[in-house]
Amino acid sequence: MKVIRARVLGYCMGVRRAMDMADAALSQSPVYAMGPLIHNPQAMKILTGRGLAVLDEEKLPADLSGASVIIRAHGITPALEAALVSRGAALIDATCPRVKASQLKAQSLCSTGYRVLLAGEGRHGEVIGIQGYAPDCIIVGNPTEAMAAAEKLFAERPVKTALIGQTTISEDEYAAIARAIEMVFPDLCVINTICRATRDRQDSLRSLCARVDAVIVAGGRESANTRRLLTIARTSTPGGPGKPAWLAETPADIPDEIRRYTTVGLCAGASTPDFLIDAVEQVLCE
C-alpha cells in the first residue's frame, strides 16, 4: 500500500506553541491547565502522566499559591484570569497570538464606542474568551441570527457596529454574516480575524483526495476540526463524490478494509500530535 500525506496536516502554530509551553512548564510543579489543553486524548494522557492537572472553571481550588496555570490556545476571559491570579496562581499564557489579537481588537472596539457582533459558536472556548473582553458584544451563529441581531440593535438606537469572527469560522459563512448585517448597518466595520490554519488543512485534503483511493484522518473524536476533515474527505473532492474515509484516534482504529486500497491518503486535524500521525502512517505502511 502506498501512503501519501496531506501537504499540511497536524498541529497548527497556536496548538504547537501551547504544547511546547506545557512541555517546558512540566519541569516545574505543580502545573495545571485551565480546561483541556488540547482536544486529543492521547496527547492529554501523556501530559497528565507527566503531572499536568486540569482545572474546572466551576470548581477552582481556593488556593493555587505556588502553582502554575497554563492558559490554552483558545484563551480565557479576563475575569477567569483574575480569579486564578487572586488564588495565587502564576499564569503561563499560551493563548494563540491570533486569538489574543481578536480579544484585544474586541476590547478596543468596545472602548471606542462600537457595538461588536461576534460571529461564531456561542459555546466555544475562544468565543467565550473574546466575549469576556467585550462584554456587551452580540454572538451570532449564522446570517439569520446576524440579521435579527442587527435589526434589534438598530431599533434600539443607531450605533457604530463592528464584526469580529471566531478564528476558525469559514470564509463563506463570515462573508454571509457580514452581508446580512450590512443590510441594516451599511457602514459595518468588518475585521478579518480568520486564521488560515483550518482552511489550509482542508484545501490540502481536497487536493490529496484527487490522488488517493481512500483516506485516514488521524485525530481525536472530540476535535471539531478533525471531524470536519472526515466529512470533507467523504463528501467534497475536486470533481468527485468523495472517498471512503475513516477517523483514527489511534492506529487501532484503522479498519481492516483499508487493505483493499492501493493508495491511501493521510491527513490530521490541528490538534493531532506528530507521534500519532507517525504511528498511524507506520501501521498503514506495514
Ligand code: SF4
Ligand atoms: S487554528 Fe489558528 S487561531 Fe486557532 S489556535 Fe491554531 S493557529 Fe491559533
